[in-house]
Amino acid sequence: MSMSRMDFTMRSMSMRDSDPRNNKPKTSIAKLYKKLLGHAWVHKKYLLVAALAIVTVTSLQFIVPQLTRYTIDEVIPGGIYSPLIWVALGVLGSALILGVCNFLSTFMMSNVGQRTIYDIRNQLYRHIQSLDMSFFDRNRTGDLMSRVTNDVNTLQQLITSGMVQIVTDVFTFLAIAIYMLYADWELALLLMVTFPLMAWQTRVFGTKIRSQYKTVQESIAGVTDHLQDTLSSIKLIKSYSNEQYETDRFSVRNEKNRDANINAVKLYSTYTPVIDFLNYLGMAIVVVFGAFQAMRGRISIGEIAAFISYLRLLQNPIRHFSRIINTVSQAAAASERIFEILDTKPDVTDKEGAVALPPIRGHIVFDHVKFGYTEEMPVLRDFNLEIPVGQTVALVGSSGAGKSTIAHLIPRFYDPQDGKITVDGYDVRDVTMESLRNQMGIVTQDIVLLNGTIRDNIAYGKPGATDAEIEEAAKAANAHDFITSFPLGYDSPVGERGVKLSGGQKQRLSIARALLKSPQLVILDEATSALDTESEHLIQGALARLLVGRSCLVIAHRISTIQRANKIVVMEKGQCIESGTHDELIAHAGRYKQLYDLQFPQAKPVRESEEGARGGRGERGQRGERSSMRSQVGAIS
Ligand SMILES: Nc1ncnc2c1ncn2[C@@H]1O[C@H](COP(=O)(O)OP(=O)(O)OP(=O)(O)O)[C@@H](O)[C@H]1O
Numbered sequence: 001m002s003m004s005r006m007d008f009t010m011r012s013m014s015m016r017d018s019d020p021r022n023n024k025p026k027t028s029i030a031k032l033y034k035k036l037l038g039h040a041w042v043h044k045k046y047l048l049v050a051a052l053a054i055v056t057v058t059s060l061q062f063i064v065p066q067l068t069r070y071t072i073d074e075v076i077p078g079g080i081y082s083p084l085i086w087v088a089l090g091v092l093g094s095a096l097i098l099g100v101c102n103f104l105s106t107f108m109m110s111n112v113g114q115r116t117i118y119d120i121r122n123q124l125y126r127h128i129q130s131l132d133m134s135f136f137d138r139n140r141t142g143d144l145m146s147r148v149t150n151d152v153n154t155l156q157q158l159i160t161s162g163m164v165q166i167v168t169d170v171f172t173f174l175a176i177a178i179y180m181l182y183a184d185w186e187l188a189l190l191l192m193v194t195f196p197l198m199a200w201q202t203r204v205f206g207t208k209i210r211s212q213y214k215t216v217q218e219s220i221a222g223v224t225d226h227l228q229d230t231l232s233s234i235k236l237i238k239s240y241s242n243e244q245y246e247t248d249r250f251s252v253r254n255e256k257n258r259d260a261n262i263n264a265v266k267l268y269s270t271y272t273p274v275i276d277f278l279n280y281l282g283m284a285i286v287v288v289f290g291a292f293q294a295m296r297g298r299i300s301i302g303e304i305a306a307f308i309s310y311l312r313l314l315q316n317p318i319r320h321f322s323r324i325i326n327t328v329s330q331a332a333a334a335s336e337r338i339f340e341i342l343d344t345k346p347d348v349t350d351k352e353g354a355v356a357l358p359p360i361r362g363h364i365v366f367d368h369v370k371f372g373y374t375e376e377m378p379v380l381r382d383f384n385l386e387i388p389v390g391q392t393v394a395l396v397g398s399s400g401a402g403k404s405t406i407a408h409l410i411p412r413f414y415d416p417q418d419g420k421i422t423v424d425g426y427d428v429r430d431v432t433m434e435s436l437r438n439q440m441g442i443v444t445q446d447i448v449l450l451n452g453t454i455r456d457n458i459a460y461g462k463p464g465a466t467d468a469e470i471e472e473a474a475k476a477a478n479a480h481d482f483i484t485s486f487p488l489g490y491d492s493p494v495g496e497r498g499v500k501l502s503g504g505q506k507q508r509l510s511i512a513r514a515l516l517k518s519p520q521l522v523i524l525d526e527a528t529s530a531l532d533t534e535s536e537h538l539i540q541g542a543l544a545r546l547l548v549g550r551s552c553l554v555i556a557h558r559i560s561t562i563q564r565a566n567k568i569v570v571m572e573k574g575q576c577i578e579s580g581t582h583d584e585l586i587a588h589a590g591r592y593k594q595l596y597d598l599q600f601p602q603a604k605p606v607r608e609s610e611e612g613a614r615g616g617r618g619e620r621g622q623r624g625e626r627s628s629m630r631s632q633v634g635a636i637s
């Protein structure tokens with residue numbers, strides 16, 4: 001691995017994987033439980049049945065030791081045989097009811113668990129969908145995927161298996177403890193001497209284990225994140241022969257997960273013997289003290305046998321305790337990560353009382369807009385722009401000038417920090433996002449096709465569109481011919497991210513998708529940049545017809561694409577530096593003229609052509625030829 005690659009690895013790792021020391025639990029277990037129970041309470045019917053079954057199981061556990069006591073203290077000394085059959089039937093009957101109730105409690109609780117998890121996972125997905133673009137800028141896709149899959153799975157373990165155990169154990173523990181206090185409070189209190197020690201140990205370990213599990217959940221998110229990131233960019237990896245490099249990076253992340261898990265197990269395995277020891281200490285005290293009492297004749301042999309039976313029953317919940325703490329800690333860490341998302345409120349939302357935007361004419365105004373993706377880095381400063389109804393306004397300017405940013409602000413992917421954007425006089429923040437976005441057709445710079453057929457992809461913006469409408473849109477986008485050349489035509493599946501299509505074909509599909517909505521406002525961000533001159537020419541022609549009476553914002557680097565626009569705005573560092581029609585800007589001889597001359601060198605005075613001739617058919621001469629072809633292309637009018 002070269003040094004620079006190492007640096008990159010180190011930097012990216014430190015950015016993505018958080019330090020376990022920062023993983024101190026932020027919310028109390030009680031609060032997390034309250035939230036979780038709030039979710040589970042929806043299915044109270046099942047909870048009730050499960051609770052009843054658990055109470056029955058606990059109560060039945062009392063009966064067997066009582067029968068033992070009765071046999072030892074009453075039946076044997078009395079030498080009567082007849083009650084023995086009842087004792088036997090009692091034990092068997094208890095066992096039968098125990099079996100049914102155990103089934104009911106496990107089945108009902110698992111039912112609640114699965115239903116709760118289904119609800120949480122759906123709610124999480126719905127919530128993620130409702131969050132704004134800045135949330136997705138801040139959070140990594142792989143990490144979000146991991147929260148919806150791995151973290152929810154961990155929670156599932158707690159609810160389905162852990163919950164039954166916890167409820168059973170708590171019931172058993174309380175019932176037995178109360179009975180023991182009633183039967184022999186001295187012995188019972190002696191046994192409980194060790195409880196405060198156990199509670200203290202649990203608290204200490206619980207916090208540590210929980211923060212360790214947060215690290216585990218984060219490290220598995222790191223693995224998912226790496227998978228998502230690299231498998232979706234496999235072409236890049238292969239083209240730079242970086243398979244080994246990525247495998248090494250993956251191994252580092254996988255190692256983090258392994259170590260985090262090992263550390264968690266280490267903590268857990270230290271805790272279990274400590275609790276066990278304290279438990280046996282309690283038992284030793286009881287046995288010794290109980291024996292003293294029995295020898296002095298203060299309690300009967302039957303009583304001490306029953307007491308020891310209860311003690312053994314009491315031992316189960318205590319022994320389970322460390323296992324439960326482990327499950328609970330794991331679930332608490334996972335639910336913290338889940339609720340972190342559920343508690344995130346989007347900055348861009350429909351404000352209260354937002355009205356539906358009535359059908360628009362398409363008058364867009366940027367009024368002294370200030371915007372930056374982060375507060376410290378303003379992208380637009382005091383930006384003003386007007387798109388009159390039915391006109392095409394074009395944006396040109398160097399890369400990073402803020403052109404796409406302007407396209408992002410109209411549909412409210414982000415809100416400006418200052419100033420306002422209006423559509424037909426409505427501040428975009430006063431209307432519902434759905435009604436606003438439904439009236440726009442947007443072709444973004446990075447084209448995305450979803451898994452499905454070509455038809456599905458075009459119809460995405462207008463579910464229920466007829467085949468005729470889809471075909472018409474495809475024809476307008478000059479896509480119909482290439483689509484019908486596929487054996488399956490419109491039903492051809494478009495593989496993951498549309499890999500089976502060329503860049504230009506994808507662009508044409510996304511134009512068809514936007515046109516199908518027949519929107520009053522069209523935003524095209526480098527929508528034809530990947531097309532050859534001829535295709536672009538054809539699309540421009542179709543667009544010119546379709547866009548009559550509609551407003552359009554076109555962003556393009558190629559001057560040929562935008563030169564027929566009603567108004568061209570030249571942007572530099574987030575500000576408009578020139579605007580006018582193509583002819584006005586050429587006459588103005590400013591930045592636009594400079595860009596034009598760079599793209600059409602042959603249009604310059606003779607001196608440069610001579611240079612070209614002197615250099616033979618150099619690169620520049622060839623570029624001029626290509627550009628002159630483009631200049632023939634009609635743009636949107
Ligand atoms: N999601 C984002 N988060 C933070 N900064 C961003 C984000 N998108 C863009 N930027 C920054 O905002 C500035 C303007 O970006 P923008 O995409 O608007 O440029 P552009 O004019 O469209 O460039 P190009 O012609 O290359 O597409 C750039 O400095 C960029 O780094």
Ligand SMILES: [Mg+2]
Pocket residue numbers: 403404405445525
């Ligand atoms: Mg851009």
